[in-house]
Amino acid sequence: MGAGVVLAASFPKIGIAGFAWIAPALILLSAIGKSPKQTFRIGYAAGFAHYLVSLYWLLLIPVTGFPILGWFALAVYLSLYPALWVWLSWRMFPARMDSSAGTSTFQAWSEQFLSVPWSRRMAWCLFSAAVWVALEMTIARLFSGFPWNLLGSSQYKITPLIQIASITGIYGVAFLAVWTSLSILCAVMVIIRKPTIRSAWIGEIILPAAVLLALYGSGYHKLVQPERQRPELKVALIQPSIPQTEIWDRQESSNRFRQLIELSGQALTNEVDLMIWPEAAVPGLIRMDDDISQPILDLARKHKVWIIIGADDFKPHPGAVKLSDSDFYNSSFLVSPEGEFVASYRKRNLVIFGEYIPLAKWLPFMKYLTIITGSFTPGDRVVPYFLTDLHTRISPLICFEDVFPDLVPEYVSEDTDFLVNLTNNGWFGEGAAQWQHAAAAVFRTVENGVPLVRACNNGLTCWIDSAGRMRQIFRDAQGSIYGPGFMLARIPLLEPGEKRIPTFYHQHGDLFGWTCVGITVIQLLRVLLQNRKVRRAGTTQPVENTVDKS
Structure with a gap:
């Protein structure tokens, strides 16, 4: 042993x-x-x-x-x-x-x-x-x-x-x-x-x-080798460091959302093209609750900034008469500087016993092996985000999707500027999960020859270049990767009309x-x-x- x-x-x-x-x-x-x-x-x-x-x-x-x-x-x-x-x-x-x-x-x-x-x-x-x-x-x-x-x-x-x-x-x-x-x-x-x-x-x-x-x-x-001078995207990564107990506590929803808006406002006092919130940052269903959606849309309009956020989504079943008659998704949304939801991506690879209960219809006792009371539905496709006025293409990933070597190549095309991962490792306190997750993510950049930007609830918020180098890691005033705050980063982009040279791995898996x-x-x-x-x-x-x- x-x-x-x-x-x-x-x-x-x-x-x-x-x-x-x-x-x-x-x-x-x-x-x-x-x-x-x-x-x-x-x-x-x-x-x-x-x-x-x-x-x-x-x-x-x-x-x-x-x-x-x-x-x-x-x-x-x-x-x-x-x-x-x-x-x-x-x-x-x-x-x-x-x-x-x-x-x-x-x-x-x-x-x-x-x-x-x-x-x-x-x-x-x-x-x-x-x-x-x-x-x-x-x-x-x-x-x-x-x-x-x-x-x-x-x-x-x-x-x-x-x-x-x-x-x-x-x-x-x-x-x-x-x-x-x-x-x-x-x-x-x-x-x-x-x-x-x-x-x-x-x-x-x-x-x-x-x-x-x-x-x-x-x-x-x-x-x-000398690096080419490239156009850059100015990005603000928000790390709210919300304890998992507060995410589960509906009475804390308004308080933590207010703190998230305030933290975002501080970040946007800087000149920023794109702001990113992590997975599970938004309480409730964003498309149903104006008290949640309007402050976000107002923030985008006021600062003329693109925003990517992590939030739950739903799709009612045909003939549904109540909310429970819906499929629910772990999702991300793209908000334009005009304050509009312009795209959304639904997580495709769900965490077993964390986001879905396997064989629940045939083995009902399986629900007793987990704390979750319901299951998400997996998404069915890759959805790239286009920042049209900035000529930028981004592919979002959610949670541990960036640890799957065979999955990530589907998100990278010849004109993808970078990947974005939204994750919440707040489930695991201040442990090794954040570092282990980021270590795995490093390899997705090398395998596919594309940078990766990670916005996380309580670490490890960072960005990794296409060669697997962690160029910037968020740390709070005490030097911890787990605390709240924001990080400003400049992410290199492809030149207009430039095509990314695919790696052997990206081509052949x-x-x-x-x-x-x-x-x-x-x-x-x-x-x-x-x-x-x-x-x-x-x-x-x-x-x-x-x-x-x-």
Whole structure:
């Protein structure tokens, strides 16, 4: 379980990025020489520790009981993936690792390990890295997906290296980390087996080291290129820092809305083209309540400013006679300087148990597993926002939509100036969720070659350039990312008539990831066929590429 804690520490807030390059090896090392069932259990224990630690912020949701249940249940589910990775990685190892009595020492294990030729050890490292990626691809999609804390996101600060994501997506960074980690494991085995030969271990890491050096150098060269002078959009990002308990408290609606208007007025004393409010900033249904909509429209008219806001929306069912006979949406709205609602976007990827209850019609008891009393309806399309007089095209995302690698390319076209994410992580207090969310968002900019502006309720409000560099982060007077205030930023735009050059990832999506899935399926079928041969032969002894069941 200690290896799982090391892995968790590679992510924010602790954020020791180097731990991601050793944790996979530590997890596999803890299962060396074990039976298949034991390797699965060890991988599960490591994964369970990792997810309990890295997702601790779920416990900060300000209600009783449900956070503990959700935190525990999510860890129980997600831990299956590292368990599968450890099990399949050792099943693919091209030699038996004998754990019988008298041989269960690192010296003996290293001898068995190194009995495999270098080329096959290196292939094993590459195959295991591919399996890791394949499992992350599954996490990102199964049960509506939860691509949170994918291994690559731990490296968000190492901007030269993460430029590879413009080709492979975030999964390429994870592949490099796991490949390197297992190559280090091979080097350690060489050192244990041949301690007197100082340079023997170099051969184990020279290939991944050379690849890393080349990729880092290429990324660095890209980042140091002179930047073109571009037209800029002057943006005010409002961070109201509304406690989640107040968002749920209808009696506080008027008070928090008044404070939001006052904060916006302070921001608009500056010359601003666009003002952005976060998700859940507006209480109630904005299109139904003039007491809410009119102050916003008046603000736009008075200051001649475009406004993007996060608010709930609804669509009545045919023949509806009451409000409850409607579909409700987590939405954003674009308000023009003339004080008119000119566009709206409805969130497409909803949070399970946070914004909708799965299978509620068929499994009514599911409603008791969450604090929400109703469900949002997902939107059905991308809606770009056009600031017509400023010749600017923006694509809005809501909440954790910016953590999905396969979703965001749909929002980027050749004339998209930048993405906007409106989010509310106030559910999770002042924890690591805000940093972890922003770390994942960094990769969407590299993958698609487009800047991202993030307006958040209580952090992390920032803007990230097209190379994944956090150019500006909001901090309050005390230096905290969580407090109320506003941030002024200048966002570079495309030149009139300029078309954005698409990245390889934007054009081809998860080609690298699906390749890893294909490799994993082939290896899994190979293991299953070997097991079938063993059973048909009527022996309990494993064949080559399997592990003893002692």
